[in-house]
Amino acid sequence: MVSRTPLLAGLAVLSACASTPTINYDHDPTADFSKYRTYSWVFTGVPQGMNPLAFQRVKASIDRSLAARSYTQASPGDFAIAFTLGARDRVEVSDYGPYSTFYPGWGIGYRYGWARPYSNVEVRNVTDGTLAVDIYDATTKKPIWHGTATQQITPGKVDQATIDTAVDSVLAKFPPPPAKQ
Template identity: 65%
Template sequence: MRCLVLASALMLTACTTGPDISSDFDPSVNFAKYRTYSWIYTAPPEGMNPLTYERVHASIDRSLAARGYTQANPGDFAVAFTLGRRDKVQVTDFGPYGPYYPGWGWGYRWGGWAPAYRDVDVRNVTEGSLAIDFYDTTTKRPIWHGVATQEVTPGKVDQALIDTAVDATLAKFPPTTAPPR
């Protein structure tokens, strides 16, 4: 019984994973000098839902404030973000007999032959992305870039999902390791 409960908990945890995060930065930048920030855009870009823009904007403000950064005009660095989504086909092939049982058919468990079948799951999914970019206000050069991607439900705006994506992305700022090569 314990194994069943543990297996169920692990399966539920796997279904509720957070966003995939990637980041990059300029290794020549001294990030310790940045204490204040400002926004590059003060209004949503044309075609973007203004309510979603405000939700993401407020979430970034909250997350940066929690990390000790304050908003100023002009700030030490400037912030911009981009939202995107794309539809994908996700195919999972469970192999010649499926994920749980050996072949079914005449003779299964009676020593006879059981024909093989393939268990393939095909789903249409929508992948949402949030890209956050920071620029040095003095040099106008990019200093940091972070991206969160996760499966989303089109038409459904979930503040908890936005906050999770923003917090997970900004957890990589300021960078503590060398950028990927």
């Protein structure tokens, strides 16, 4: 259930966490990615409801990542790029069994070699943040590539290293490898 406002969602996806992002991507197999060398931005201003600082940080990280791969910004570019941020809360349940993972437990009769079993269940609320990057052919305006980076985050903690990791991880899949013939 999505329970964050767009402002919090923008912050949440950028917060620091020790997990590595899960990357997914899709692309148009008919697109000729070898012709794309320059890019422009679909949105020049901050989308309504998004944290302007988070927008600025992610945009700068995408610019840096694309520049490192020899793409240059132009107006108009060969392709146009946009991104969105989101967060989703979920409940994570871990059942460690009747005696846990590390000790047989305490209970009536423990000194006699047996103990009454007890349940050891851990319930946590976690937030998954997602960065979605969309790339469009600037001439045809058709989508040619979509990538997402999703990881567990701590809402409200913005960390540039986490932003850079998510951006670099998702853009590592752009352009997709050539189709095998």
